[in-house]
Amino acid sequence: MLTIQTLKICDGIVLKKSNFHRNFSKKVKNVKDFNYQYLQKSKVPTMHFQKSLPRLPIPELSKSKDRFLNAVRPLMNSDEYAKTIQIVNSFADKEGKTLQETLIAKDKANKHTSYISDYWFDLYLRDRVALPINYNPLLVVQNDTRPEYNNQLLRASNLLVTSLRFMLSLRAQLLIPEVYHLNPKKSNTPSFWNVTGFLPESLSWYGAYLFKAFPLDMSQFPGLFNASRIPKINKDVIFRDPKSNHILIQKNGNFYVFDVLDSDGNLLAPTEILGNMAKIMNDNSPKAEFPLGVLTCQNRNEWAKQRAHLEETGNAEALKLIDSAIFNLVLDDETMGDDKHKLLKHYLHGDGANRWFDKSISLIVTKDGVSGVNFEHSWGDGVAVLRYIEDIYAETVKKPFLTPECKPSDKNISVKKMEFKLDDKAKHFVQKATKEYSDFYNSLSIDYILYEGLNKDRIKKFKVSGDCIMQLGFQAAYHLLYGKYVGTYESCSTSAFKHGRTETMRPCTDKTKAFCDGLHTKSKAELRALMQECTTYHSMLVKEAAMGQGFDRHLFALMKIAEDHNLPRPELFDSYAYKYLNKSILSTSTLSSPNMMGGGFGPVTKEGFGIAYSVFPDKVGAAVISYKDHNNSTHFVEALNKIFVDITNLLSGE
Structure with a gap:
C-alpha cells in the first residue's frame, strides 16, 4: 500500500513525495490533480488477482448429505429424524447422483464464474416482495x-x-485489492505487493498464497x-x-x-x-x-x-x-x-x-x-x-x-x-x-442490546469464540422464550472464490442444544467443557462454510438443476426437514467494526427475527427486529440479557 504524505487544503492538495511511477489510462493535468482524483494508488491493479482466484468448489454429495442431517438433528424428534434419514439417503442414492453429475458438467462449462452465482442473482431478482425491510x-x-x-x-x-x-x-484500477491476511504483520508488506504485482494475473493468487494471504473476489465492487x-x-x-x-x-x-x-x-x-x-x-x-x-x-x-x-x-x-x-x-x-x-x-x-x-x-x-x-x-x-x-x-x-x-x-x-x-x-x-x-x-418490533459484561478480552481469556458465544446466546434466549430450537441462519462470505457470494453456517447444533439444555442444571465445569466443544465445532462449521464446504448452496443448486431440466422435484425439497430448516426463524449476521455505530436487517420470515450482532473490545451488542404480530423484540432482548449474565457468570471466577 502506497503512503503519500500530503498537506490538504480546501481546493486540493500539495504533494510532498510519491514513489508511484505506473501509467494509467486516466489523464489528469498534473501530479496535484492526480493525487486529488484517487483515494488510493495501488501498486497492484484492483482486479490483478481476479483471473487466478480459485473457483468455488462443489461439495461431494455424500458430505452435503451428512452435513444436512447434522443440521436438522437438533431440531427434530427421533421419529422425524428417522424419516428424514430415509429421504436423504434415497436422494443421495438416486436422483441426487444424476443432479450432481449435471451440476458438475455445467460448472465445468462455465469456468468464468461460480456454480451458485447465476442462481443466487436469480433468487433475488425473482422475489416479488418489497426491498425495504x-x-x-x-x-x-x-x-x-x-x-x-x-x-x-x-x-x-x-x-x-x-x-x-x-x-x-x-474505475482506474487503483483501488487496493481486497486481501485477507492470516498474519498482516508478515504478509501485508511491500515485499508482498512487489512480488504479487510482478507475477502475471494468471499466477498472482498463487504468489499471495505463499505469503499466507488470500485475495478476495472483487467482481461485485463495480456494482x-x-x-x-x-x-x-x-x-x-x-x-x-x-x-x-x-x-x-x-x-x-x-x-x-x-x-x-x-x-x-x-x-x-x-x-x-x-x-x-x-x-x-x-x-x-x-x-x-x-x-x-x-x-x-x-x-x-x-x-x-x-x-x-x-x-x-x-x-x-x-x-x-x-x-x-x-x-x-x-x-x-x-x-x-x-x-x-x-x-x-x-x-x-x-x-x-x-x-x-x-x-x-x-x-x-x-x-x-x-x-x-x-x-x-x-x-x-x-x-x-x-x-x-x-x-x-x-x-x-x-x-x-x-x-x-x-x-x-x-x-x-x-x-x-x-x-x-x-x-x-x-x-x-x-x-x-x-x-x-x-x-x-409500523408492524415491526425493533430493539437492541449493548451488554458490557462480555467483551473480546474476557471471551478470549477462556479460549472460546466470540461468534460462538453470541450464537449460544441467541439459541438459549429463544429456547428460554419458546422452549424449542428452530432453523438458524448465519451468513458466511465465500468471497475467497471467484464470484463467490455467501454460504449458510448452521449454528444450532447438537452441542449448542446440549449447552442450552444444561445451562441451569449442569455444573460450571460441565458447562465450560460444553462451551469448549461448542466453540471447536462452531469454528469448524464457519471454516467449512467459508471454504465453500457448506451444504445449503449445494442443495439449492441441485434443486435448481432439476428445475432447469424439467425433472421431477425430488422429495427431499418438499420434506418437513428441509422446509423447517430453511424457514430461518433466527436470521443472523455479524458486523464487528469499531467504525460502525450499528447495522441491521429485517426478519426473513414473518415468524422470525433479524439479528445483526457485534463483539467489541468493551462490549457485545445486537439489533433485533421482528414483526409485532408474531414476536416481541424487547422480550427477546430481555431474555438475551439474562443469558449473557449467565454466560458472564460462567466465564467468571475459577
Missing part, C-alpha cells in the same frame, strides 16, 4: 469526534468527495456505483451505466442531480462540490406533495406496473437519470441524537418519502450529521459495501478535504431539480403506497 440492510458509521464536522452540509460533502475518489480509484435495480414483471433487472458523471440527491422527497465530474472525467474541486451541495441545501422548496420514492417500497410487480405507467406518461428520462446516477445521497431533516431505536428505524426503512430503495447504494446523512447506508442486496454482499463505507469513513474523519472554514464555490454549479409529470393515476399510486408502507413498517 425484506432485503435492504443498513450500516451506520460512528459520528466524527469533532462536533463541527457533523454539520450536515459539511459531512455530506466530505463523504461525497471521498466516495467519488473511491469510485475513481476503482456499488452507477447502478440500480429496475422492477420488471416476475423478474427485475440490474441496470448499470458506468459512464454517467452525475450524483442523485434527495431532500424533502424532491430529487436533484448535478455533475460531479467535468467534461474530461476529472473530479470537481471540493469547494465546487460544496457549492452544488449548498445550493440544494438552501433550496426552500416544500416537501414533495407526491414523493415518488415511496413507490420503491412496494411489491415488485406492483411497482413494475406503476413504473411502466410513469415512463409512458413522460417520465422515462427522469427515471433514467435516477437509475444511472453514481449513487443516491439522501439529506434527511431528522435528528438522531443518542436514540438507537430511532436510528435503526430511520436507516432500515424511514417513511419512504425521501428514499429510492432500488439504488445500489443510498448514503443517508441526517440533520445532525449521523451517516450510514441502506443498500440494495441483489447485486452484492457485505464485503464490498463494508469496504466502501470503512474507506470513506476513515478519510473523512482523519483527513477531510473540506473544513468548517471552507466556503462554497460558485464555479461549475450544475444543480437541476428534477420535475415529474404526474397524472391522477400516478398520484393515486403514491397515496396508496404511502398508506401501505406505513402499515408495513
Whole structure:
C-alpha cells in the first residue's frame, strides 16, 4: 500500500513525495490533480488477482448429505429424524447422483464464474416482495469526534468527495485489492505487493498464497456505483451505466442531480462540490406533495406496473437519470441524537418519502450529521459495501478535504431539480403506497442490546469464540422464550472464490442444544467443557462454510438443476426437514467494526427475527427486529440479557 504524505487544503492538495511511477489510462493535468482524483494508488491493479482466484468448489454429495442431517438433528424428534434419514439417503442414492453429475458438467462449462452465482442473482431478482425491510440492510458509521464536522452540509460533502475518489480509484484500477491476511504483520508488506504485482494475473493468487494471504473476489465492487435495480414483471433487472458523471440527491422527497465530474472525467474541486451541495441545501422548496420514492417500497410487480405507467406518461428520462446516477445521497431533516431505536428505524426503512430503495447504494446523512447506508442486496454482499463505507469513513474523519472554514464555490454549479409529470393515476399510486408502507413498517418490533459484561478480552481469556458465544446466546434466549430450537441462519462470505457470494453456517447444533439444555442444571465445569466443544465445532462449521464446504448452496443448486431440466422435484425439497430448516426463524449476521455505530436487517420470515450482532473490545451488542404480530423484540432482548449474565457468570471466577 502506497503512503503519500500530503498537506490538504480546501481546493486540493500539495504533494510532498510519491514513489508511484505506473501509467494509467486516466489523464489528469498534473501530479496535484492526480493525487486529488484517487483515494488510493495501488501498486497492484484492483482486479490483478481476479483471473487466478480459485473457483468455488462443489461439495461431494455424500458430505452435503451428512452435513444436512447434522443440521436438522437438533431440531427434530427421533421419529422425524428417522424419516428424514430415509429421504436423504434415497436422494443421495438416486436422483441426487444424476443432479450432481449435471451440476458438475455445467460448472465445468462455465469456468468464468461460480456454480451458485447465476442462481443466487436469480433468487433475488425473482422475489416479488418489497426491498425495504425484506432485503435492504443498513450500516451506520460512528459520528466524527469533532462536533463541527457533523454539520450536515459539511459531512455530506466530505463523504461525497471521498466516495467519488473511491469510485475513481476503482474505475482506474487503483483501488487496493481486497486481501485477507492470516498474519498482516508478515504478509501485508511491500515485499508482498512487489512480488504479487510482478507475477502475471494468471499466477498472482498463487504468489499471495505463499505469503499466507488470500485475495478476495472483487467482481461485485463495480456494482456499488452507477447502478440500480429496475422492477420488471416476475423478474427485475440490474441496470448499470458506468459512464454517467452525475450524483442523485434527495431532500424533502424532491430529487436533484448535478455533475460531479467535468467534461474530461476529472473530479470537481471540493469547494465546487460544496457549492452544488449548498445550493440544494438552501433550496426552500416544500416537501414533495407526491414523493415518488415511496413507490420503491412496494411489491415488485406492483411497482413494475406503476413504473411502466410513469415512463409512458413522460417520465422515462427522469427515471433514467435516477437509475444511472453514481449513487443516491439522501439529506434527511431528522435528528438522531443518542436514540438507537430511532436510528435503526430511520436507516432500515424511514417513511419512504425521501428514499429510492432500488439504488445500489443510498448514503443517508441526517440533520445532525449521523451517516450510514441502506443498500440494495441483489447485486452484492457485505464485503464490498463494508469496504466502501470503512474507506470513506476513515478519510473523512482523519483527513477531510473540506473544513468548517471552507466556503462554497460558485464555479461549475450544475444543480437541476428534477420535475415529474404526474397524472391522477400516478398520484393515486403514491397515496396508496404511502398508506401501505406505513402499515408495513409500523408492524415491526425493533430493539437492541449493548451488554458490557462480555467483551473480546474476557471471551478470549477462556479460549472460546466470540461468534460462538453470541450464537449460544441467541439459541438459549429463544429456547428460554419458546422452549424449542428452530432453523438458524448465519451468513458466511465465500468471497475467497471467484464470484463467490455467501454460504449458510448452521449454528444450532447438537452441542449448542446440549449447552442450552444444561445451562441451569449442569455444573460450571460441565458447562465450560460444553462451551469448549461448542466453540471447536462452531469454528469448524464457519471454516467449512467459508471454504465453500457448506451444504445449503449445494442443495439449492441441485434443486435448481432439476428445475432447469424439467425433472421431477425430488422429495427431499418438499420434506418437513428441509422446509423447517430453511424457514430461518433466527436470521443472523455479524458486523464487528469499531467504525460502525450499528447495522441491521429485517426478519426473513414473518415468524422470525433479524439479528445483526457485534463483539467489541468493551462490549457485545445486537439489533433485533421482528414483526409485532408474531414476536416481541424487547422480550427477546430481555431474555438475551439474562443469558449473557449467565454466560458472564460462567466465564467468571475459577
